[in-house]
Amino acid sequence: MASIKLQGINKSFRDSPIIRNVDLTIEDGQCTVLVGPSGCGKSTILRLICGLEDADSGEIHIGDRLVNDVPPASRGIAMVFQSYALYPHMTVFENMSFALQVRKLKKDEIRKRVEEAAKILKIDHLLQRKPKELSGGQRQRVAIGRAIVRNPYAFLFDEPLSNLDYSLRCQMRYELAKLKAQLKTTMVYVTHDQSEAMTLADKIVVMHDGIVEQEGSPLEIYNFPVNTFVAQFIGSSKMNIFPVTFEVCKGSLSNFRLATGEVVSVDKKLDLNKGSKYLMGVRPEDLDVVAENAKVSSNCLEGEVILAENLGGEGFVHVCLKDGYQIMSKSKKTVLEQVGEKARLFFGCNRCYLFDEQGKAICGINSRSIDAE
Numbered sequence: 001m002a003s004i005k006l007q008g009i010n011k012s013f014r015d016s017p018i019i020r021n022v023d024l025t026i027e028d029g030q031c032t033v034l035v036g037p038s039g040c041g042k043s044t045i046l047r048l049i050c051g052l053e054d055a056d057s058g059e060i061h062i063g064d065r066l067v068n069d070v071p072p073a074s075r076g077i078a079m080v081f082q083s084y085a086l087y088p089h090m091t092v093f094e095n096m097s098f099a100l101q102v103r104k105l106k107k108d109e110i111r112k113r114v115e116e117a118a119k120i121l122k123i124d125h126l127l128q129r130k131p132k133e134l135s136g137g138q139r140q141r142v143a144i145g146r147a148i149v150r151n152p153y154a155f156l157f158d159e160p161l162s163n164l165d166y167s168l169r170c171q172m173r174y175e176l177a178k179l180k181a182q183l184k185t186t187m188v189y190v191t192h193d194q195s196e197a198m199t200l201a202d203k204i205v206v207m208h209d210g211i212v213e214q215e216g217s218p219l220e221i222y223n224f225p226v227n228t229f230v231a232q233f234i235g236s237s238k239m240n241i242f243p244v245t246f247e248v249c250k251g252s253l254s255n256f257r258l259a260t261g262e263v264v265s266v267d268k269k270l271d272l273n274k275g276s277k278y279l280m281g282v283r284p285e286d287l288d289v290v291a292e293n294a295k296v297s298s299n300c301l302e303g304e305v306i307l308a309e310n311l312g313g314e315g316f317v318h319v320c321l322k323d324g325y326q327i328m329s330k331s332k333k334t335v336l337e338q339v340g341e342k343a344r345l346f347f348g349c350n351r352c353y354l355f356d357e358q359g360k361a362i363c364g365i366n367s368r369s370i371d372a373e
Contacts, residue, residue, distance in 0.1 A: 001186050002154060004024075004026040004154060005026070005060070005061040007060075008023065008058035009022045009055050010055065010058055011055055017210055019041045019044055019210045021058075022210070022211065024045075024205065027186075028186055029184050029185065030186060030187075031186075031187040032189070032201065035205070035233070036208055040210065042207055045190075046156045049154075062075055062154070076154075077154055077156060078148075079155075079156040080143050080157045081143070082159045084140060084143045089130070091127065092128070092129055093127040093128065096117065096127075097113075097149065098146070099150055110149075114145075115127075117148040120179065123138060136165075140161065144160070148183070153185075156189075169193070173196050180200060201218050204216065206234065208233075226360070237316070239282070239283050239353070240284065241355075242321070243259065243277060243325075244258055244278050246274060253268075254268060256278065256280060259323040260322040265299055265349040266280075267348075278354055279357065281354075283330075283351075284327075287328070287345045289331070290344045298349070299347050301321060301327065302321070303327070303345075304341070304342060305339055308337045308339060309335065315331045315333065319343045327345065
C-alpha cells in the first residue's frame with residue numbers, strides 16, 4: 001500500500017484547461033471517491049496518477065517516490081476501466097494472469113494469486129470460461145481480479161459499475177464495499193453514482209470545472225456543503241435552493257422573507273444586515289407535506305403540486321411556489337397528493353442551509369453551512 005499525493009497539478013488539452021492547480025492527498029489504505037459532472041476532470045486525475053497522461057505542471061507522488069517521469073508499468077498501480085477491457089480470445093484465468101506472465105513470475109505463484117483472487121470475487125468456478133460466456137457483473141469481477149493479482153500499491157477505478165443494470169450495480173457496490181474492507185489497499189474511485197460514493201468512500205472529493213470544490217468524509221460533505229454546487233450535487237435528491245431576504249433576529253431565531261411573503265426562520269442568531277439577500281437550501285427529505293388546517297407558525301411554503309411520484313417505498317411531491325420557484329419533498333411513504341392540488345411544505349428551523357448570493361455557505365465554522373443536525 002502507499003499514499004498518493006498531487007501537488008499543484010495542471011493539465012490542458014488543446015489550450016482548454018481540464019485540471020486547474022489541484023492539490024490532493026490520498027492516505028495509505030484510504031478509499032477516496034472522486035465525484036462531479038461529466039468533463040470536470042475526474043477520469044483525467046486517474047490517468048495522471050497511473051501515467052496514461054502527463055501533467056503540464058505539478059508533482060505526483062506515490063508513496064515516497066516522485067513518479068512524473070516513471071512509466072505506467074513501473075508505478076505499481078492497477079486500474080479497472082468502465083469497459084472491462086478483457087481479451088476476448090483468452091479464458092478468465094488467462095486474462096487474470098496475463099500481467100503476471102509478462103513479469104515472468106513462476107507458474108505456481110501465478111496460479112496461487114489467480115485462484116486466491118478468484119475465490120475472493122467468487123469467480124473461481126469461471127476460470128476456464130471466455131468473456132463472451134460471462135454476464136456483465138462477472139466480466140467486471142474478472143477485471144477487478146486482474147487488478148488484485150498484481151498486488152499493487154493502489155487501485156484506480158474509473159466508473160467500473162456504470163455499464164451494469166440497477167440491481168446488478170447495487171449487488172456489485174455491496175461486493176466492492178466488502179472487498180475494500182478485506183484488501184485494505186489504497187483506492188481512488190471515480191463515479192457519478194451518489195450511492196456508490198456514500199457507501200465506499202472514506203473521503204469524497206467533489207470536482208467542478210477542473211478544481212476541487214470540497215473534500216471530506218461522506219457525512220461531512222452531505223451535512224456541511226461549502227457552496228450551492230456541492231449542496232445540490234451530493235445527495236440522492238437535489239437540494240432545494242430559493243432566494244430569501246434577511247428581516248430581523250428574534251431571540252435565538254433569524255427570520256428571512258421569501259418573495260411570496262412567507263417568513264422562514266433559521267435556528268441561529270445571525271449578525272446580518274436587514275434587507276440583505278441570501279439563498280436558502282432545504283433537502284427534499286427535510287420538507288414535510290402538512291395538512292391545510294395544520295397550525296404552523298413559520299417555515300411553511302405554499303404552492304401547487306405539479307408532479308407526484310410514487311416509487312414504492314418512497315415518494316416525491318414537486319411543488320411550484322407562488323413566485324415560480326419549484327421545490328421537491330421526499331417522503332418514505334405513499335404520496336397522496338394530486339397534480340393541481342394546493343400543498344403546504346414545512347421544514348424545521350434547524351434543517352436548512354444558508355448561502356450568500358454567489359452560492360458560498362455562510363454562518364458556520366470553517367465556512368460550513370448551518371448545522372442541520
